[in-house]
Amino acid sequence: MKLWLPLALSLFLFAGCTATNQAPAPYKPTTYNISSNAKKGVAINQKSTATYPGSEITPSETLPPSAPIVIDSTISSTTLAMATPTPSTSVEPTSDQPFEPVIAAPMPKPLNDDSTMIKIAVLVPQKTIKKYAITSVNSVISYLLYKNYYFDLNVFNSGDEKEESIAKALSDIQAGGYHYIIAPVTAEGANIIASRVTDTLVFIPTLHSSNVRSSGANIIFGGIDYDQQIALLAGKANERVGTFEDGSGLSYQLNALVKKNSNRVVYEKRVESPKANFRQMFKGNGSLNNASLYLNTQLVTSSLIASQLRANDIHPYTLLSTQVNYNPLLLTLTQYEDRDQMYIANSIQKAPAALEEINTMFGHDIVYDWVNYSTSIGADYLCQQFFNGTIQRTFKETITGNQVVYNTSLYQPGRNEFIRGN
Structure with a gap:
């Protein structure tokens, strides 16, 4: 019994060492699997659930040398055919149409030139009329730009309406040789102007003639009635x-x-x-x-x-x-x-749309602000006087007794706009 046990162990070890080994399987590279081909329960060796076309590795080919390809990029027609014609149809080349540029209409030639320039002075007591010291000036400029006139416009700020302040501004205006004066002032300033100016046409947009004690024929009032x-x-x-x-x-x-x-x-x-x-x-x-x-x-x-x-x-x-x-x-x-x-x-009527737009660019309006609207009427009237009545006025308000006569109507404030009433 002692001899059989070592003999059996020796035979077992000898059989294990002399077993025939199978040849190893050839190497197969890992590929990404398409998610639609994956089987449930099978491990997928991938980081993404889908592949994309062209992801497979293909052997590179060496191309023989060839002559460079020249691409003709010249377009010989204004129409590009986007489909291949069938036997029953054909694509006919269109004839080239010459390009005709559209020339904008030229601006109308101004009625005056540098030798006949309109010279307007705007007298503003800024401390008294506040915002209208700016908007009244811009209203005059807007009108002159709208009419395309050559003009010389200068602003004379008297500061207040004390007699010495108004007198100093009027003296500077006279020295400058200005044809007309637009003066948005109160009744106090208007009375001083009326007593000192007799030979120059003056337009006062802020007052009605009934608010001034007396004035000469050279002073026009544009205030609301x-x-x-x-x-x-x-x-x-x-x-x-x-x-x-x-x-x-x-x-x-x-x-x-x-x-x-x-x-x-x-x-x-x-x-x-x-x-x-x-x-x-x-x-x-x-x-x-x-x-x-x-x-x-x-x-x-x-x-x-x-x-x-x-x-x-x-x-x-x-x-x-x-x-x-x-x-x-x-x-x-x-x-x-x-x-x-x-x-x-x-009392404000509809003005030309282009004139309203120019005023809007200056940051104010003549649609709801009656002082700016009245100032525009004054500029319109003075320019007609400059051309001796040969031009048609933009505004339809008449001037009677040195006062602008307004066409007044009643309006009701509707939901979104003012509606003219009966």
Whole structure:
């Protein structure tokens, strides 16, 4: 037994060492599998779930040398055929059409030249008229550019309307040899100009002739006729009239005109600030119901009055206002229900679209701003005088008794625009 055990172990070891080894399998490179060919449960040797065309490795081929290829990039036709013609169709080359450039119409030749240049002086008391010191000047420039005139425009800023300041500006204008003067001033400045200028044509866009004590035939006024506007608004009022004013000189003037055109004013209220306590003012004030209320206040205050009346359940017969509140901001500061019974007098007419656009480029408008509109009328009138009446005026407003006569109409502030009323 002791001999069999070592013998068996020796035979076992000998058989394991002399076993025949199989030849190794040839090397097969790893390839990416397409996800649609992968079998469930089989490990996929890839980092992506899909391959792309051309990812297989192909042996490179050596191409014989060849002559360089020349590509003719010349286009012999204005039409490119994008499809191969079939036996039943054919592509006929189109004939080349000569290019005809479109020449823009030349600008009209100015009616004057350097030797006959229009010389206009703009006198502005900047501290008094504030923003109109700039917009009135730009309105004149816009008109002259629109008409394509040769012009010499100079601005003389008097600062204020003291007599010595106005006199100094007028002396400088006279020394410069200017033909015409446009002066957006108040009544104080207008009276000084009227007493000192007699031989130069002056246009004052900011005042109506009724606001000045006296003036010569050489001074033309372009201000709004508020008397005419109030008289037109009075036609929409009933027998019970109320007024709101803000303490300014203009509101005082408008209140006086309301009393002139109305037999019975049952309510008068001064609102000096938009921060006034409107709830206390209107709460339980039934006397305002069915009354015709004139808003002789500035835009923000007028908008608050209109909205607070409705908020306090007060229903007036109508709301009436002059040119002061002819402003598109009224449409956004109030709700439609606040103004559905409102009428506003307006004296601004439609100007040429090109002229409106030029004014817009200067950052202001002649569509809603009556001072800029009046200034444009003044420039138009002075230019016609310069050409001795040989040119047609752009604006249709007539000038009677040294005053621009406006065609005033009533408008209602609709939902998105002002609508001309009856």
